[in-house]
Amino acid sequence: MSSHGGTPRRAALATWPTPLEPAPRLARALGLGADDLWIKREDLTGLGGGGNKVRKLEWICGAALAEGATTLVTTGAAQSNHARLTAAAGQRLGLDVVLVLAGAAGDSASGNLVLDGLFGARVVWAGDVSGSGLAAAARGVAERLRERGAVPALIPLGGSSPLGAYGYAECGRELLGQAPDLDTVVVALGSGGTMAGLVDTLGPGKVLGVDCGAVPDPAGTVTGLVTALSGTVHTPESLRLRRDQVGAGYSTLTEESMDALTLAGRTEGIALDPVYTGRALAGLRAAVRDGSVAPGRRTVLLHSGGLPGLFGHGDAVARCQEALTVLPLHE
Numbered sequence: 119m120s121s122h123g124g125t126p127r128r129a130a131l132a133t134w135p136t137p138l139e140p141a142p143r144l145a146r147a148l149g150l151g152a153d154d155l156w157i158k159r160e161d162l163t164g165l166g167g168g169g170n171k172v173r174k175l176e177w178i179c180g181a182a183l184a185e186g187a188t189t190l191v192t193t194g195a196a197q198s199n200h201a202r203l204t205a206a207a208g209q210r211l212g213l214d215v216v217l218v219l220a221g222a223a224g225d226s227a228s229g230n231l232v233l234d235g236l237f238g239a240r241v242v243w244a245g246d247v248s249g250s251g252l253a254a255a256a257r258g259v260a261e262r263l264r265e266r267g268a269v270p271a272l273i274p275l276g277g278s279s280p281l282g283a284y285g286y287a288e289c290g291r292e293l294l295g296q297a298p299d300l301d302t303v304v305v306a307l308g309s310g311g312t313m314a315g316l317v318d319t320l321g322p323g324k325v326l327g328v329d330c331g332a333v334p335d336p337a338g339t340v341t342g343l344v345t346a347l348s349g350t351v352h353t354p355e356s357l358r359l360r361r362d363q364v365g366a367g368y369s370t371l372t373e374e375s376m377d378a379l380t381l382a383g384r385t386e387g388i389a390l391d392p393v394y395t396g397r398a399l400a401g402l403r404a405a406v407r408d409g410s411v412a413p414g415r416r417t418v419l420l421h422s423g424g425l426p427g428l429f430g431h432g433d434a435v436a437r438c439q440e441a442l443t444v445l446p447l448h449e
């Protein structure tokens with residue numbers, strides 16, 4: 119890894135490999151053959167409610183421990199899955215955790231924030247800030263911690279450093295072992311590290327990223343991370359990237375995502391989240407419709423987690439409550 123050098127160290131946080139499960143009922147509902155679609159269960163990573171950030175945090179925390187860190191500091195939205203899993207990782211490894219979150223106390227108290235509290239994280243509310251404002255707030259918090267004698271390790275948004283992406287380069291190798299005939303893996307694109315790691319191992323032709331609207335330049339973010347990870351240069355145009363699922367913005371619920379949540383729930387009994395994995399499945403659905411994902415080939419939907427975020431999303435919670443069919447006790 120050009121920016122870090124040497125072989126990265128791993129802090130064990132989960133049990134690997136994650137399962138690769140068939141999804142025949144969902145496959146048929148999408149218009150694929152029953153054996154065409156499999157789900158890579160990166161939601162089943164065990165630690166702290168699970169999700170894709172665990173793989174990244176194994177390498178990020180491995181480096182933090184090697185550098186003598188005492189405190190993990192990271193940032194995100196109030197409903198950040200990454201912040202929640204950083205809080206859990208800190209507890210597992212005996213490190214303090216400070217989360218610098220966008221918004222204000224009382225904006226939201228459910229979903230991921232319930233678990234942040236359970237895992238003993240300390241939260242700093244950064245107010246209504248942009249991405250760069252949030253990063254600056256986190257640097258300030260880390261500086262204050264250092265002045266008080268802590269050794270902070272500052273983890274970027276979504277854990278999408280080159281080291282974090284390295285975790286998903288490893289996932290790509292694991293996936294090839296489970297599905298050597300892989301044609302396309304479909305993944306939600308947030309801060310970019312997950313797609314970057316997969317592209318580094320599998321090449322840009324096998325990874326379909328569905329942008330969730332978390333960063334202004336998703337293609338450039340992904341190619342930049344790949345280059346920082348391995349030195350490999352891909353043009354942004356060489357990526358398979360869909361930007362048709364962003365809707366009104368990152369945290370908003372789109373009809374396509376809500377439909378995808380319902381579809382996965384009612385074909386496979388699998389819960390997706392409104393912000394990331396719902397968009398990933400909606401993007402896959404659109405890709406089957408326009409022919410960029412075809413029947414007769416092995417497609418994998420990467421389930422990157424996010425279930426606590428479903429409970430923290432007011433609009434999605436309301437829609438699920440409306441969908442509950444209530445029968446009378448006596449007819």
Ligand SMILES: *Cc1c(COP(=O)(O)O)cnc(C)c1O
Binds near residue numbers: 199391422
């Ligand atoms: C963070 C996240 C993603 C996106 O991963 P990135 O590496 O940030 O692009 C996808 N799904 C869930 C549930 C996430 O929490």
